[in-house]
Amino acid sequence: MDGLDGEQGARDWLKAELDDTLDEEIEQDLGEHELHLKIRDIYRKSHPPTIPRADYYRALLALQAELIKLQDWVKHNNEKVVVIFEGRDSAGKGGVIKRITQRLDPRMCRVVALPAPSDREKSQWYFQRYVPHLPAGGEIVLLDRSWYNRSGVERVMGFASDDQVEEFFHDVPEFERMLVRSGIRLVKYWFSITDEEQQMRFLMRIHDPLKQWKLSPMDLQSRIRWEDYTKAKEETFARTNIPEAPWYIVEANDKKRARLNCIDHLLSLIPYDEVPHDEVTLPDRVFNPNYERKTLPPELYVPEKY
Template identity: 75%
Template sequence: MTQIDTTFAKDWLADELADVLDEDYELEIEDATLSREIARIYKDKHPDSLDRRVYLSNLIHLQAELIKLQDWVVHTKQKIVVIFEGRDSAGKGGVIKRISQRLNPRVVRTVALPAPSDRERSQWYFQRYVPHLPAGGEIVLFDRSWYNRAGVERVMGFADEDQVEQFFNDAPEFERMLLRSGIILAKYWFSITDQEQQMRFLMRIHDPMKQWKLSPMDLQSRVRWEQYTKAKEEMFERTNIPEAPWYIVEGNDKKRARLNCIQHFLSLIPYQPVPHEEIRLPERVFNPDYERATLPPELYVPQKF
């Protein structure tokens, strides 16, 4: 490689790293339209929040490990399911976004099912989740899962006590069936305090870019905080089985929660480096008789920026 090529490669790599950091900063600027007063209060409530540079450097390192995990999953045809549960605004979506951010969406996909239809309500409870389970070489991240029945459905009265009891009887065996089929299952509960949830809800109310995250159900979760607590405690008691234990992520500090969760998830999986074929860029074929057509200007997106 010539000196010119080396210089070009270094400049290109620097530009690429800058783009990576820009993308991360874009994800982190979650309070862009937030009122100064709410932002100040939130910062005062989190004086020991992780430094952004420390957070981003650790996040990029962990995301590099996630790519290695992804390669291993594809190479060995492994099947992984990760369940993310927790109170509204606890940070489930944030960690899912950071896990999948640099991974292949054909390998790693997120499942966030809407409320069941009338037809689905008449089915076996677990039936609508089964089609979303991974095939070999896939990782599925459930943003809420079949544990809806033990939480929101129970607290909000969408499931009666007989249905909840049936769920508690069935869920451990259902998960054992998944494990026997070769699926690796990890279950995370994101835990935040009453005060932290209240603050995050207020932030969403005052931020037009986040108001879509608040539903009438979310607001009811504030009213029924203690009912959700009791439901969560029984859920742990009845479904924390040795083969598929629950892992609680302390979520009051979003950045630490994301890093801790990803690090722990990686520690659960026995992934190894896998062989890669050397990638070579083929030479471009030039046809001296080819003449590129001129396209009409109306086909182009206007350059406003």
């Protein structure tokens, strides 16, 4: 009976873990379902049915389990991985990055999202401020925007001159070839959404107090300069899509499908496999009959309001 009880206990524990996982995902997605009613209705009418929530969660959990295997393989083989996430504002880059990192070790998989360069950084070699964030052996780095700011927002908004942009296009292919020759696996994703989809997502942010922080004056300018961004994107693809580091476009109008497709594709690019693990056993607690746990002052405790 003890064996059966143990198996049932393990099943109960696993179910509780899965329920907790779903709670985390629902919490992350809560903002998408608590939209201003009019915007929500318009949004739903303009979108085909997405993946059923239960199917989406099952697929996501399976992919996240594979990401853990990938992380173990990267660590075991001292591999170095850089994944670039580019795309228009509100294209969903942050959402997929959250799902990739959600179950991974933050000491091995980290997100880099650099602010606008300082005056000192502006005087440096353009790629210099990105170099310190490149991975060491056993690390995965996810770049939430990257050196492609120069051929995108900096170019469109006039923060970089034509000569600087041309120099970037001349340098970036060789820079990326250098990274690949050094042993870095470099993957570049562009998240693609339509004009109408971006407009809808901006409206949702305007009407959702929990998301208004995501809107910046630069985001609003990107609406005005949609066509300029399109031209910049097309030239970026034409001049930086090299065999050593090609671009991959993620169709991102449907957020859930975009997340699943991107993670699945990333896993397909890296030849990871199972790595050996030492068996983990929980040691017995050392019990000292002479030890008496002290009562701590009540003011040290966080009030239990919930």
